[in-house]
Amino acid sequence: MSTPFGQRLAGAVDARQSNVVLGLDPEPGRLWPDAYRAAGDGPPEQRLARAVLAHCHLVVDAVAPAVVAIKPQVACFERLGAQGRTVLGASCAHARERGLLVIADAKRGDIDVTARAYADAFLGETATPFGPVAGLGADALTANPYMGADTLAPLLEVARPRGRGVFVLVRTSNPGAADVEDLLTAPDDQPVWARVARLVAALATPGAPIADVGAVVGATAPELLARLRELMPRTPFLLPGVGAQGGRVEALGPAWAPGPAGGLVTASRSLVRAHEADGGDPASAARAEAERLRTTAWTLAS
């Protein structure tokens, strides 16, 4: 039996003195200049794959000392076509070599055997008559709760024995959160997100200070954080929305009630494009911005 994910996460945060997560969302038109030089020749799909891979390596190398994990946005790799999974796998492997955890941001959710297939693809391996086929080897996967707890259970069945985790969408950072997540439910006017929060808290293995089932909680609605923390006392929060989307780290205090691993601040564009605002070369600017974010978040968290 592996060390439970919550414990692994807390250990990594402590060892690296960081609860910052690098979002890897490579945009084909906005890669770092050195990445385009790695594109070489050939059809667009092959050139793009080489450039994106080079970009991800460069960005990971630049900010690795200041972060605890990467959060690749799987959509940005799927649009690469046939090369996408290879580029994603190599980017994750590179991050692991730098000592980072990998949180695959795929927001998957589906029924029984299908959820199991996603779990195998991202967190485990697929049993076949030819022998096992390895999955991505991510340490955690983001998941969508719309279809209910029985669509999350198969993810946990694969994750737990391997010390991996799942982060469930609870209250996200986009305006559209009002459409479903914020609907008030009968009889006591609890929003849907509060019901999902209870469900997420109930899924966790009891006991550990940091649970093995996390929650995605937008950093753009800090007024809800205290309530979310109350509903999910031990749940690690993955907090997107800082920087480009307008969220402020200073407002995230309640996330860290259970410890520094209680809130993982994710940043992508604000790091990767730091040189556009601050000048300097992309790597130095990203590194400086990541270190600034690390210091701010760590001071609040510890």
Added chain:
Amino acid sequence: MSTPFGQRLAGAVDARQSNVVLGLDPEPGRLWPDAYRAAGDGPPEQRLARAVLAHCHLVVDAVAPAVVAIKPQVACFERLGAQGRTVLGASCAHARERGLLVIADAKRGDIDVTARAYADAFLGETATPFGPVAGLGADALTANPYMGADTLAPLLEVARPRGRGVFVLVRTSNPGAADVEDLLTAPDDQPVWARVARLVAALATPGAPIADVGAVVGATAPELLARLRELMPRTPFLLPGVGAQGGRVEALGPAWAPGPAGGLVTASRSLVRAHEADGGDPASAARAEAERLRTTAWTLAS
């Protein structure tokens, strides 16, 4: 401007006299015997990719005359690793050659630029400095509404100019639908799924008899179908859950109120494993079962 998706779908259903959709959910341990013979030599991942591709070709060839579309379950291809996207692409291309539409069952949902990346990956193409990189070329994509309408809009922005569509999860066929989808909302005790149904109906382009935004509606809760049809009068319903999950075609009548394309009956295991129950070779058994389902559904629908 392409023909709108609803019109394309209605035309295809009419031309093929079928509203049956073949679910392609290849399971590594339960492929057809001839598929394993195509596996050849090499590492497990390569052998599996060849076997799954062969299986998908065989299944599509067997049932193509009785169905209007395939619905590949993307999870089952993602677990193939680096070869997954290539096998998925080739399976879809093969179905298109047989005159079938492709509904990519990926249940994606994410914010703005990420939703756009998924849309590009499945329904459009990705603009890059090296030239465009083609997406999967699916005719429609399934999507998850938990994060709200602003996460569905980017899918439609890509889909519409290309005559493609989106099927949004509304009320699914699994028991866990009770956890979030069935929650009653204030002030009038409407379930969450009814709110989502209104949202789906509102997203559709006005006018056409069959809308360009569809809904995923489990065939295992036929008692809700009349209400769902009332809330979404022109919405094409994708109806999983017939057969292996216990749904009965005979109970799906309200789906077809707007016409034969109003309800797409999806079947996977009941076709692919028909020979296990009925005997005979897998292809003949699948074809016979698909034709049986087509006749039943068509009689009810037209």
